[in-house]
Amino acid sequence: MPTRLFSFIGGDAGLWRIAAMDAMVGEPLPAASRLAIASGAEISSGLHAAWVLRGITSNERYVDRGERTQIVARLLDLGRPEATRAALIPIRKNATWWALTQDERLSIFKEQSHHTRIGLQYFPELARRLHHCRDLSENEPFDFLTWFEYTPADEAAFNTLLAALRATEEWKYVEREVDIRLVREEASR
């Protein structure tokens, strides 16, 4: 069975250099210069971690069969050599969102915000992995961690996608969001 649990470790080690880290809504994360990604129960010893964010890949909750077929057809693999840029976007939605019923959340996600359609429109060929945190324990700082990988040439399109999503009805329920941008490079030391 493939690993579903991933830890994103902000500190001074890891394949990814943190180029920018902006708190879009709510509290920022402590400063860190590099990001390491650990999978499963893998323990990363000797890392000086400023923060660790954990999430687990899960079943999709707002995508219908037609949309999934489109997404899967266009989803790119992670780890492509040319995709030397990445973004990690941790998000927490507020209590109002979580008190909605599934049909109400789906209506906001789909009919009012067109989340999936925006993704397919602005950035159809995307390498993305969504991690859920909310049910991992009682005290996770975020609800979702989304990891994106893209080429330097695709960065502008990625920014347009994020701007379109942040303008949706759905995003009114976001009470914490950090935008972390990364560049893949081996540490020089």
Add this chain to the structure above:
Amino acid sequence: MPTRLFSFIGGDAGLWRIAAMDAMVGEPLPAASRLAIASGAEISSGLHAAWVLRGITSNERYVDRGERTQIVARLLDLGRPEATRAALIPIRKNATWWALTQDERLSIFKEQSHHTRIGLQYFPELARRLHHCRDLSENEPFDFLTWFEYTPADEAAFNTLLAALRATEEWKYVEREVDIRLVREEASR
């Protein structure tokens, strides 16, 4: 914030005596005589545990606003003195279920299986708590743990409810289910 994480500890200690434990589908659980319930990060030392099942209460995923209003109006509190009987029903659904999209799962749950309507019909006043396990870690043995408390007089109605649910389309996706029945009584020693 109220505790969302609960551990059900099968062993030789706890408020609840295990009266019966039947594997309905799939592998049984090891024998145990009593059940203790721990909440949050609470550590229960000195317990001889045959098994520990953990789950976290979460947002509902298949109930619409009209149904929630009916359920909440009729949901009884846990811990009522007269509710001296309980059932713990751990369930795992198969890979086919989890590969469905949310709309397909909802259709089976609601339109084909009438899960919520069956509950309201056979046992409208129910003390129940649903715990999710699937996203807690990679290696939980079940997907859901449902805990019910009822009076001895309500046991027959509860059995009818379970039989109706087990006859639904939804239950064809259940690949492991254990039915644990409990009686609340202080240990004599």
